[in-house]
């Protein structure tokens with residue numbers, strides 16, 4: 001399976017990518033404020049690359065439950081210098097975590113490769129921006145908006161409803177000129193989901209894998225892990241690795257994570273196990 005992101009063609013047939021999170025924000029749920037300025041953010045990004053990150057997800061707006069939108073100008077003030085430095089170096093595959101077409105456009109102009117849009121083309125101008133640049137695109141499912149998404153979310157069948165939503169967004173993207181092979185799909189763990197919904201989506205990941213596009217999952221340090229283990233955000237590493245490993249075993253091709261070195265190790269093992277499930281090819285006589 002190929003994922004085309006601008007001039008890069010990434011073969012996800014056997015390999016799983018680890019996407020390292022760089023939150024250049026004062027208020028992200030797990031690391032808000034630690035990398036809020038350019039120097040620490042760049043140092044952290046380089047550290048994640050050294051730890052084995054395949055791509056970096058740079059964000060200037062927290063989408064934690066209860067958060068408010070950050071204006072495009074402010075997002076760009078936060079992430080712009082980091083995007084420019086990393087994309088300019090040409091070492092990293094750069095993703096920008098934004099639902100603003102204006103921010104995406106500036107990031108792509110600076111050389112970013114992927115737009116990670118948690119609103120799945122909610123900004124009416126986004127599709128044209130992504131299509132014009134030939135960028136990779138992550139379409140994520142969210143019920144409602146971050147400000148109110150965790151107020152009593154309900155589904156009759158979470159896995160089926162999320163898959164139907166993403167299939168429709170994939171078609172909308174194609175109609176707007178974004179080829180299927182540029183798109184990855186994400187169930188949006190914790191975005192308008194109870195613990196039960198998040199577990200169901202991960203356990204039934206094959207519903208999304210069946211759409212025949214790379215599936216991305218973001219489980220790192222999330223509250224469903226905290227609720228299962230009754231642990232705060234800084235003690236969720238093992239739970240995050242367990243969830244990431246299961247997701248990869250069930251077919252996820254991209255894992256978004258804060259703890260890159262540990263995640264790379266867990267992913268390599270889960271991926272080897274996934275490969276071992278494939279029927280052995282008969283050897284020729």
Ligand code: HH2
Nearest residue numbers: 023028029062063064138140186189218
């Ligand atoms: N999760 C977060 C942010 N962006 N993007 C995708 N595609 N999938 C995710 O699961 C996802 C995401 C939330 O994590 P984080 O960036 O650490 O927190 P915050 O939104 O508070 O900055």
